[in-house]
Every structure is written in structure tokens, then in C-alpha cells.
Amino acid sequence: MTVQTRHSLIAIYAIVIVFAAATLFSNLGNRLLWGDEATTALLAESITKHGLPKVSDGKNLITYIGTELDSNKAQVWTWAPWTGEYLAAASFFLFGKSTATARLPFTFVGLFCVIIFARLVYKIYESHETAIMAALCLVTSELFILHVRQCRYYSVVIFAEIWLILGLYHLFTGRARRGTIHMSMALALMFYCNYIIIIGNIIAIVFTTILVHERRKYLWRYILSGFAAFTLMAAPWILYAKPWTQAGQVNSRLYIPKLHYYAVEINFHMFPFVLLLIPVGYFIFKGRSLHISSGKTPAQRDLELFLWILIPCQLVIISVAPGLFVRYFTHLIPVFCILQAMLLTRYIRPMLPRYALVGLLCFTNLLSMLGLYFFQYGHKPAFPVINLMRSIATPYTSRLDDVVAFLKKEAAPGESILVYDSEFPLIFYTDMQVIDGRFTYGKTVRPDWFFPIGPSCVFDMKPDSIPEDLSNDFTPVEIEVHKTKRSGSIGDPDKYEYFTATDKEKFVIYKRKPETRRPRRQSEILNKH
Incomplete structure (x- = not known):
């Protein structure tokens, strides 16, 4: 690599990071906290006073469904783990209580995600083009920007998913001990943010291990060791909060409509389904059979297998969970960004159509509109990230x-x-x-x-x-x-x-x-x- 090329790459990476920072941090306190954000902020304020997220200050009570249902007898919040609350509390302690400081630590985590994500993709594919493309998909994701700018745990689970992918990559490249440590710690961090997303990840890891067992016979030992380490890290909360008492909230009502709704949201805000035609067209026009790896290394092949398995596993599990919330899918944003960048760089060789698709993918929803009619669901052609940037720069009064x-x-x-x-x-x-x-x-x-x-x-x-x-x-x-x-x-x-x-x-x-x-x-x- 020449000095000029190196400087050009540094400049491109810097532009992506500066764009992310400007988008994520601009006017962070412009909009008042909404209900879930205010819950985190109030519990964080309680932490600064009591050291624990107490649900009562003698005047107000923080509860969704009633006392001793989302808190224990000591009036400590147990509906969900406290990762987000302690992050916000640290911000209040350092900078004081405000709308902006409530969101600030989560936005910092989001910016850190951009940096380590680009580094991870380069590590996997050894391609600056793929890394930059994946990072560009991330920083222009409307879903990513909106959730990272909130006083909630969303940016933390995005980071945890990136961390988990890194752990699995180490496992697939033979660095088993390092991979086990990363995997178990990433799962524990996810658990201490949101229980629901843990299940799909574990199921996907198990299925992937089964499918690659013949060529990676050592893998089961390290995967089970990682699960055991994760269980030990999760045990304190399980014993303290008794999360199984929330099991009554889980049901399968509206199961199929939920699947449809989430599929629509994935198509429009994470991964246009029309991109799946790219490898199909590649194999048809190149006259190759589908079992050819197209230059993939074994580690890439196994990691991509995990990513493809993870998506339906999460879709099914989240569709069973209570409510109908896109935020349950935020941790999959980097997964879809990797797959998008991989498809474009691996199967579209001419530069002009490849970069044209990147532009359409990052700045419009036109590729999503090309999906099946059943996955449009009232959406209209738009320039999501451009509209969002205009929105962020404009004062908002509710x-x-x-x-x-x-x-x-x-x-x-x-x-x-x-x-x-x-x-x-x-x-x-x-x-x-x-x-x-x-x-x-x-x-x-x-x-x-x-x-x-x-x-x-x-x-x-x-x-x-x-x-x-x-x-x-x-x-x-x-x-x-x-x-x-x-x-x-x-x-x-x-x-x-x-x-x-x-x-x-x-x-x-x-x-x-x-x-x-x-x-x-x-x-x-x-x-x-």
C-alpha cells in the first residue's frame, strides 16, 4: 500500500467517523425524554442518591405494572437489569441532570460502535472497501441514529452484538480461548440489557456449531465453556431479580401478524430483501452452482452462516415476546450492515453499479420499495437519513x-x-x-x-x-x-x-x-x- 493510498483511506475513515459524530451528538437535548427514556433517567437519578435504582423517593413511584411486580420488596427496580441506568447515573454524576446528559453516554457508546465495527469488518474480510461500506451503512441507518440518540440501552446491545461477532470470529479462526472469553462476556452484557435478545443469539450459536462440527470438532468444548461462563455471570441477577416471574408476559398472540410486521420493518430499515437477488443473479450469469464459496475463507463462511441463521432465530423469538417493538431488533443492525457490504463487494464486480447501489442503499429507501408488495405496508419513497439530519438540526416543540x-x-x-x-x-x-x-x-x-x-x-x-x-x-x-x-x-x-x-x-x-x-x-x- 502506497503512502498516498494510506492517507486516502485514513481520510475516508475520518469522514465516516466525523459524519457519525455530527449526526449523533447534534442537538442531543432538543427533544424531551419520552416515557421509556424518562424511566431510565429517573432510576439513574435514584442511583445517584441511593446507589441503587429505587422506585420510590417518598413522593413518586416508578412502576409500569404495579409495586412488587417490576420491583422487589426493598423497592429496587427488577423489571430489567440496570446497565442503562448506571450509565445514565454516571453521566448525571459527572455533568449534572439534563436531557442531553441523560442521552450522552449512550451516544458515546454508539460512536464507539462505529469505530470498532469498521475495524471488525476489516479484520474479517481484510478489505478496506468492505469495511468502509459496512460502516457507511451503519452511520446512515435511520434506525441506528434514532436509537443511539436515546437514553436507553440500545447502543449497548449494538456494541454487545459487535463484540459477540468478534468472539465468534476468533473461535472460527482457531483462537479458541480468546473467542470464548469474548463470546461469554458479550452474551453477559446483552443479558444485563435485555433478556429477550439473548435467546436468539444462543440458539443461532448452537445451530451454527452443529452445522460446522465436522470441520471444527474442537468448537463444542469452547462453546459450552463460554455458555457456562455466561451462566455464572448472569446468575447473580437471576437469583436476585427472579426474572421467571415475568414469564406470564410472554405469549404467542398475533404471532403471524408480528412476523409480517417485523419482516416489513427489516425490509425498510435494515436490509432491503431485493439484495437477496444479487447472489442468485451472480450464480445464474456466472453459470456456477450454489455450493461454490466464491473466494470465502473458512472463517468467513462459518461466520456468515451464523449471521444468516441468527436473523430467523431472532425473528421467531422476538415475535413471541410481548408487545410489537422495532427496538428489539436494534442489535441486529450491524449484522445486516455486514451482510449488505459483503453482498455488494463480493458479487458486484463493476465499480459503477456497486457504488450506485451503495448510494441508493444508504440515502434512499428505493431498494426497499422494490421488494414484494406484501413488504411495503404503506411506506413511501423517501430519503430517510437526509430527512433525519434536517430533523435533528431543527428545533422541535411537542x-x-x-x-x-x-x-x-x-x-x-x-x-x-x-x-x-x-x-x-x-x-x-x-x-x-x-x-x-x-x-x-x-x-x-x-x-x-x-x-x-x-x-x-x-x-x-x-x-x-x-x-x-x-x-x-x-x-x-x-x-x-x-x-x-x-x-x-x-x-x-x-x-x-x-x-x-x-x-x-x-x-x-x-x-x-x-x-x-x-x-x-x-x-x-x-x-x-
Whole structure:
């Protein structure tokens, strides 16, 4: 390699990394945290005070489904492991509490993913073109950008998947001990973020090991050793949190529709299915049979086998999991980026069509639109990453912004809100007491405010009527809010709202009449002034 070539490659890698940094870090605090992000942030704030993610601070309760269901008797959060919460807590400790600092550590992990991912792909294929192409697919992925910019564990599981691929590559190239260590630690990191994604990875590893056993007879010993090490690392949480108590949340309802939905999302946001025609066309026009390896090394062949097996394994497992969430697939983004880069560089030899396809793949969804009709599902031709970059650079004001601004002006920090939803963002931004009416269990409550519907709830819930025992004590207050989506800041590209809505609408809340207010403590009066 000449000095000029080396300098050119360094410049290209630098451009990709700078593009990623600019896209990921720009206006990180522009949008208020939505519900799941606020959950992580509130638990992180609790960690800075108590050392553990306590669900109660004596004023507010953090729960999705009720006390001692997503927390234990000591009021410590056990619904999910704490990796994301401790990352956010470290950021709060170092930089203070804010929207941007809540997201900052996850975005740093996302940028680190770009760097190590490019290095990994080069290690596997010994091709700078393949590495740059895969990295370019990653940094222009709308799904990647949206999720890495959130105060959630998503960037960590993306990193863990890259780490797992590195471990398996070491195993397939004969560096078995090193590979076992990497594999077990990557699985443990995944586990301490999200249980669901572990299952598909383990199943795919087992199937791959079965298929390559004849030529890699040593592999079972190291795979089982890695699984044992992973089990030991996961055991403390299993014994402490007892995650099997959540098993009732798993069901197979809407199984086939879920499979279809996830297939559509993969086609449009991760891997256009039309790319699968590239190797088919290659073998047809080259007159080769499908068993020819096309120059693949044994390690590449076995690793790619794992990647192809992993996708359907994850698709089936995630379709059984509760809910319908694209975020369950975020860890597969680097998997699809590797496969895209591999297909383009291996089977399309002419440079012009190869780079033209890269441009279409990275900056448009036109290749996705060429998929089967059943995988379009209402999507339209677009320039996703370009639209997203414009969105990031543009100030965004949601209905939640308007409601928070109103409460900061009209309500005192010690006052309470009754709403039949969790509304964790209101807790984070107003420091008021938010009473989730779903868990009052007939108890008498005397809120200062009543919200018929929460301003940040993801689901478009119907308004709740004011309880009869409170109706005489409250007066309606009408405020004007932006007519934005309640899920406008969520990481799902199909739900994300790019720009502030130009229309506004009336938002009705209820304020307790002054004559029915409870006597206020001296400390509350001092805080008000």
C-alpha cells in the first residue's frame, strides 16, 4: 500500500467517523425524554442518591405494572437489569441532570460502535472497501441514529452484538480461548440489557456449531465453556431479580401478524430483501452452482452462516415476546450492515453499479420499495437519513414541552397531579408528584391537578373523566399545545415525528379550586417563593 493510498483511506475513515459524530451528538437535548427514556433517567437519578435504582423517593413511584411486580420488596427496580441506568447515573454524576446528559453516554457508546465495527469488518474480510461500506451503512441507518440518540440501552446491545461477532470470529479462526472469553462476556452484557435478545443469539450459536462440527470438532468444548461462563455471570441477577416471574408476559398472540410486521420493518430499515437477488443473479450469469464459496475463507463462511441463521432465530423469538417493538431488533443492525457490504463487494464486480447501489442503499429507501408488495405496508419513497439530519438540526416543540412550560409557571414543585398513566417525563421535568390513578386501588387522593390524558403517553388513550368525588373541587383549564404525536420522539422510524406540528389544539386539564386546597406546609410556601 502506497503512502498516498494510506492517507486516502485514513481520510475516508475520518469522514465516516466525523459524519457519525455530527449526526449523533447534534442537538442531543432538543427533544424531551419520552416515557421509556424518562424511566431510565429517573432510576439513574435514584442511583445517584441511593446507589441503587429505587422506585420510590417518598413522593413518586416508578412502576409500569404495579409495586412488587417490576420491583422487589426493598423497592429496587427488577423489571430489567440496570446497565442503562448506571450509565445514565454516571453521566448525571459527572455533568449534572439534563436531557442531553441523560442521552450522552449512550451516544458515546454508539460512536464507539462505529469505530470498532469498521475495524471488525476489516479484520474479517481484510478489505478496506468492505469495511468502509459496512460502516457507511451503519452511520446512515435511520434506525441506528434514532436509537443511539436515546437514553436507553440500545447502543449497548449494538456494541454487545459487535463484540459477540468478534468472539465468534476468533473461535472460527482457531483462537479458541480468546473467542470464548469474548463470546461469554458479550452474551453477559446483552443479558444485563435485555433478556429477550439473548435467546436468539444462543440458539443461532448452537445451530451454527452443529452445522460446522465436522470441520471444527474442537468448537463444542469452547462453546459450552463460554455458555457456562455466561451462566455464572448472569446468575447473580437471576437469583436476585427472579426474572421467571415475568414469564406470564410472554405469549404467542398475533404471532403471524408480528412476523409480517417485523419482516416489513427489516425490509425498510435494515436490509432491503431485493439484495437477496444479487447472489442468485451472480450464480445464474456466472453459470456456477450454489455450493461454490466464491473466494470465502473458512472463517468467513462459518461466520456468515451464523449471521444468516441468527436473523430467523431472532425473528421467531422476538415475535413471541410481548408487545410489537422495532427496538428489539436494534442489535441486529450491524449484522445486516455486514451482510449488505459483503453482498455488494463480493458479487458486484463493476465499480459503477456497486457504488450506485451503495448510494441508493444508504440515502434512499428505493431498494426497499422494490421488494414484494406484501413488504411495503404503506411506506413511501423517501430519503430517510437526509430527512433525519434536517430533523435533528431543527428545533422541535411537542405537546409535552407546552404542558411542562405551563406547569413550571402555574404549579408549585410540591403539588400533585392525578393521571391514569405513568407520565414519568412529568416527574423528570417538573419535580411534581405524579399519582398514577391505575394504582390508587380505591385510596382517597387529594391531587392539586387532574389530567384526563397524559401529554407524553405513547398510546393514543381516550380521555378519562374526572372522578366523581373530585368533580366539585376542580375547574377546567384550557391550554393550547402543539398537535404533535405523543410518540413523536420514540426511536421507531415509522412513529418518529421529524418536525414540530404547525397546528395547535386545546388541551384540557383540571385545577383544584383555591378554597378546596389542603393547607400548605411552611416549607412548600418557602419553596414557591
